[in-house]
Amino acid sequence: MNEQNTTNPSLQNCKEDCSVPISETDTFVLAGNPNVGKSVLFNLLTGIYVDVSNYPGTTVDISKGKFKNHLIIDTPGIYGVGDYNEEEMVARDILLENNKVINIISAVSLERDLFLTQQLIDMGFQLVLVVNQIDEARQKGIKINYELLEKSLGIPVYSTIATRKEGIEDLKKGISRAKRGNKTPGLDDIIKYQTSSGYRTVEIVLALEEDSSIKQKYPDINIDNKKEEIYLMRRNHINTILEKCITETTAGANLSTKIGHWLLNPVAGILSAIAVLIALYQIVGVFVAGEIVDLTEGTITDHYIPWAENIVSSIIGTGWFFQILAGEFGLLTMTVQYIVGVLLPLVIGFYLFFAILEDSGYLPRLAVLCDRFFNYVGLNGKAIIPILLGFGCVTMAIISSRILTSKKERIIAIAILALTVPCSAQLGIIVALLAATSTPWAWPVYLITIFSVMLIVSMVLNRYLPGETSGLILDLPPMRLPDLKNVIHKTMKKTWHFLAEAGPLFVLGAFIISILSMTGALSFIQDWLSPLVVNFLQLPKETATTFIMGLIRRDFGAAGLAGMAGLGTAEAVLTPVQIVVSTIVITLFVPCIAAVLIMFKERGFFEAFLLWTLSIVLAFLTGGIVSYILNIIF
Amino acid sequence: MIGHDNVLTLDKIKKGENFLIRKIIDPQVKCMSTRFGMSEGQTLKCIYKTPGGPIVLQKKFQEIALGSNLTKSIEVQRV
Numbered sequence: 007m008n009e010q011n012t013t014n015p016s017l018q019n020c021k022e023d024c025s026v027p028i029s030e031t032d033t034f035v036l037a038g039n040p041n042v043g044k045s046v047l048f049n050l051l052t053g054i055y056v057d058v059s060n061y062p063g064t065t066v067d068i069s070k071g072k073f074k075n076h077l078i079i080d081t082p083g084i085y086g087v088g089d090y091n092e093e094e095m096v097a098r099d100i101l102l103e104n105n106k107v108i109n110i111i112s113a114v115s116l117e118r119d120l121f122l123t124q125q126l127i128d129m130g131f132q133l134v135l136v137v138n139q140i141d142e143a144r145q146k147g148i149k150i151n152y153e154l155l156e157k158s159l160g161i162p163v164y165s166t167i168a169t170r171k172e173g174i175e176d177l178k179k180g181i182s183r184a185k186r187g188n189k190t191p192g193l194d195d196i197i198k199y200q201t202s203s204g205y206r207t208v209e210i211v212l213a214l215e216e217d218s219s220i221k222q223k224y225p226d227i228n229i230d231n232k233k234e235e236i237y238l239m240r241r242n243h244i245n246t247i248l249e250k251c252i253t254e255t256t257a258g259a260n261l262s263t264k265i266g267h268w269l270l271n272p273v274a275g276i277l278s279a280i281a282v283l284i285a286l287y288q289i290v291g292v293f294v295a296g297e298i299v300d301l302t303e304g305t306i307t308d309h310y311i312p313w314a315e316n317i318v319s320s321i322i323g324t325g326w327f328f329q330i331l332a333g334e335f336g337l338l339t340m341t342v343q344y345i346v347g348v349l350l351p352l353v354i355g356f357y358l359f360f361a362i363l364e365d366s367g368y369l370p371r372l373a374v375l376c377d378r379f380f381n382y383v384g385l386n387g388k389a390i391i392p393i394l395l396g397f398g399c400v401t402m403a404i405i406s407s408r409i410l411t412s413k414k415e416r417i418i419a420i421a422i423l424a425l426t427v428p429c430s431a432q433l434g435i436i437v438a439l440l441a442a443t444s445t446p447w448a449w450p451v452y453l454i455t456i457f458s459v460m461l462i463v464s465m466v467l468n469r470y471l472p473g474e475t476s477g478l479i480l481d482l483p484p485m486r487l488p489d490l491k492n493v494i495h496k497t498m499k500k501t502w503h504f505l506a507e508a509g510p511l512f513v514l515g516a517f518i519i520s521i522l523s524m525t526g527a528l529s530f531i532q533d534w535l536s537p538l539v540v541n542f543l544q545l546p547k548e549t550a551t552t553f554i555m556g557l558i559r560r561d562f563g564a565a566g567l568a569g570m571a572g573l574g575t576a577e578a579v580l581t582p583v584q585i586v587v588s589t590i591v592i593t594l595f596v597p598c599i600a601a602v603l604i605m606f607k608e609r610g611f612f613e614a615f616l617l618w619t620l621s622i623v624l625a626f627l628t629g630g631i632v633s634y635i636l637n638i639i640f
Numbered sequence: 641m642i643g644h645d646n647v648l649t650l651d652k653i654k655k656g657e658n659f660l661i662r663k664i665i666d667p668q669v670k671c672m673s674t675r676f677g678m679s680e681g682q683t684l685k686c687i688y689k690t691p692g693g694p695i696v697l698q699k700k701f702q703e704i705a706l707g708s709n710l711t712k713s714i715e716v717q718r719v
Binding site: 090115118146148234237238240241245254266267271370373374375377378381386387477478479481482 | 667669670671672673674675676677679680681682690691692694696699700701702705706707708709
């Protein structure tokens with residue numbers, strides 16, 4: 007143990023193991039498991055004046071708000087304090103900077119949630135406990151003896167139904183009662199040999215539980231790994247508390263439990279997954295990507311762009327600077343049109359849909375259903391989330407691939423997304439293109455080709471990439487009706503995060519394309535691609551232009567093809583075989599420039615460059631093979 | 641497995657069966673499942689098995705899904 011530690015300010019002013027009275031300006035950290043109503047409670051405590059900011063170096067956003075003179079910091083939903091994933095690390099770091107916690111748990115999952123509560127107590131935090139969702143617990147026949155729970159844990163306990171604002175006033179009055187609780191029996195015996203060294207209890211417990219941050223902060227720290235021992239002691243202690251404080255008055259499952267079980271049945275599960283996909287396609291793919299985007303993009307092209315062009319030209323004339331700001335790929339014109347007109351409605355639509363699926367408890371069940379299939383390609387069931395998001399926006403999906411545990415899984419998921427998943431902007435046009443062939447074989451050929459490429463690429467990567475695929479271990483929350491306010495709040499938070507992260511990349515992408523276009527590099531690439539397009543893919547020379555346009559915006563490429571396929575008023579110059587081949591190439595070909603840039607940001611230069619090259623080579627190779635086979639058959 | 645014929649692992653448990661967890665070999669799985677309420681010495685029920693896929697376990701109102709590759713490394717005993 008490092009006896010020379012003098013950098014820790016808490017050592018001088020905080021006597022451990024005694025509760026310090028709460029002052030009016032103390033900061034409280036709001037901590038709890040996922041899906042226990044933490045955001046709802048945060049909003050009830052802090053009102054509308056909330057400051058949301060990104061936690062430095064992570065994808066996690068942290069909200070801060072005021073309750074009276076207290077600062078309340080919201081943290082991501084976690085199952086325990088540690089370094090298991092990014093959310094946990096952020097929550098842990100915030101907790102380490104503070105010492106007072108409002109811990110919210112769900113009355114229906116006390117077994118699971120009290121682990122975090124007891125861990126926070128063991129770490130020496132001053133706590134107030136909020137047992138939420140007591141209405142659901144009542145329906146399930148769970149009876150909680152709050153007095154006994156309060157006595158057993160040694161901290162104040164409040165019961166609430168946050169969505170109905172029940173119990174909130176009592177809680178508000180009781181926050182100042184926060185205090186240190188009763189540690190897991192036996193833990194003090196382990197800790198007492200360490201306290202003389204001057205570390206805080208939270209640091210000692212984290213070190214005993216083998217947390218990497220403590221080892222980093224104090225390289226000389228010399229504490230044995232007792233994680234398994236402490237975890238088991240804590241678990242047994244919680245089980246004893248639960249036996250005393252909980253009674254189950256009714257047996258048998260209620261409707262929520264029945265639906266939850268029913269969704270795990272393969273037949274019902276697949277049928278419900280198909281229903282969800284159809285709903286997703288109809289709501290986001292057809293309604294948002296069609297009606298809403300037509301309206302938003304139309305408004306911008308009709309009103310905003312001419313106005314922006316006029317303003318820019320009146321100030322700086324029409325030179326090269328005008329081209330960058332308001333030209334074909336202008337930062338103030340095309341970029342705004344794309345981000346605000348196309349992406350924003352799509353991303354909101356997708357996140358809204360996903361927030362509903364998430365809050366209803368459906369997503370983990372879908373992950374369970376898909377796990378076996380994803381195991382074949384080196385992923386686990388959780389990969390369904392980025393893959394489905396990819397049908398909305400590949401850039402957004404690549405960002406969300408961070409939820410996957412291992413590096414290997416993230417590379418496989420990004421490869422699948424970059425190569426084979428058409429984003430919603432492109433999907434609508436692909437559907438129209440394949441329909442324009444008026445042949446029964448277009449869809450099967452397209453789907454089998456794309457699916458085969460996905461299987462081959464992911465299986466090869468799974469075989470040759472080092473590392474392991476992590477096994478699925480998921481908590482299945484009860485099925486419930488999502489709270490509308492929370493769904494909207496979550497959607498807005500995620501949308502904002504996406505815009506903040508991907509927005510600058512779209513701007514940078516447009517800038518690069520403008521430069522390529524003005525210097526003639528774009529036409530050079532098109533000319534260079536032409537022989538390949540004509541001889542190998544057996545497509546007209548102009549198709550090369552649509553492929554390059556796809557780099558700027560995936561749907562631009564597909565839209566270019568639509569004209570050539572005879573959609574709208576144009577005359578068809580492509581045969582059905584050529585339409586199918588070019589649709590396959592445009593799907594497999596590099597994703598849009600923002601997705602490429604985010605790939606570089608996520609995976610570093612070397613890996614992203616390899617993935618990028620792979621997608622170009624595979625797009626043309628697959629297109630060439632399909633073209634060759636189809637031309638023999640037809 | 642030779643020499644381990646008498647060791648029953650979680651993947652062999654059928655739907656509806658109750659079992660006692662004897663040993664969780666993987667430390668990561670051990671800690672995560674302990675957080676969820678599933679630890680060595682506890683009795684749980686298998687409420688669902690997707691064919692070839694994850695197994696769903698229940699302890700009171702807590703439901704946990706475990707991928708099939710993890711179930712092979714958890715030693716159990718039918719009760």
